[in-house]
Amino acid sequence: MLLSKEPFAKQRAIRAAFVATLAAAAAFLVAGHAFAAGPRPWQLNFGAPATPVMERLDTFWDELLVIIFAIGTLVLVLLIIVMLRFNGRRNPVPSRVTHHSLLEIAWTVVPVLILIIIAIPSFKIMYYMDNIKHPQMIIKVTGHQWYWNYSYPDQGNLSFSSTFVPNSKLKPGQKEYLTVDNPLVVPVGTSIRVLVASADVIHSWFVPSFGVQEYAMPGRVNHAWFEVLRPGTYYGQCNQLCGINHALMPIEIKALSKPAFRRWLIQAKKTFAEGKGQRALRLAAAAGGARPQSGN
Secondary structure, X not given: OOOOOHHHHHHHXXXXXXXXXXXXXXXXHHHHHHOOOOOOOOOOOOOOOOOHHHHHHHHHHHHHHHHHHXXXXXXXXXXXXXXXXXXXXXXXXXXXXXXXXXXXXXXXXXXXXXXXXXXXXXXHHXXXXXXXXXXXXXXXXXXXXXXXXXXXXXXXXXXXXXXXXXHHHOOOOOXXXXXXXXXXXXXXOOOEEEEEEEOOOOEEEEEHHHOEEEEEOEOOXXXXXXXXXXXXXXXXXXXXXXXXXXXXXXXXXXXXXXXXXXXXXXXXXXXXXXXOHHHHHHHHHHOOOOOOOOOX
């Protein structure tokens, strides 16, 4: 008696499809880690956290997803029960019950308890984000229309401007609308206090992978902090509508090891202390007529 080979062929095809799916998922995860320092095409959810603040925010977000999913599931189950048990066919004579004290207390108390459960870790994170007692470095960020100026007050008062690089001038591998001529450079494993101010209108210094969004207000200095956990290149943007070139205020941050940062610092002090007039003119053209100075 001969057995048909068709069922076995189907099993092999199913196994092959399963293995291919696992391989694709593994490739996706590997690719996600390879590009963790920046946004990815068709990215869902947050990118990989680069600071302790963002790690806590990411964990809190996952906890909120569980709570929201549980609430949505409960509401869906209740809707299905109501549709099946209390429809017109099964209840031709509608109930005249208008109040149920226990139920009314429950649907008031339970949401309050859920809000308390959410509020406690939320307040803890807010305190953690705002509390840095002993920073190891201070960086001042000043928003201009439409570029950023970075200063290192405790590193010899090093200061330089960071402007958008047009897409037509990008080199291979550089990201569109996120690349700048002079990125902010920081050392990893260092607690850094960021002082954020503005020279003209309201801007916003927003770096998603750092968990930092601080408004740059004219006449006011706000502050935030971060500590980068691993070397890499990280991106952000001004997400406050600040004028015609609002979309051309990207933030590019390069996190280096401490020895590499010290080498960069020595070179940067030489480069930005020379006061090149041509560079100032180029920055002014890129900023739409403003004249950024390397020492302000």
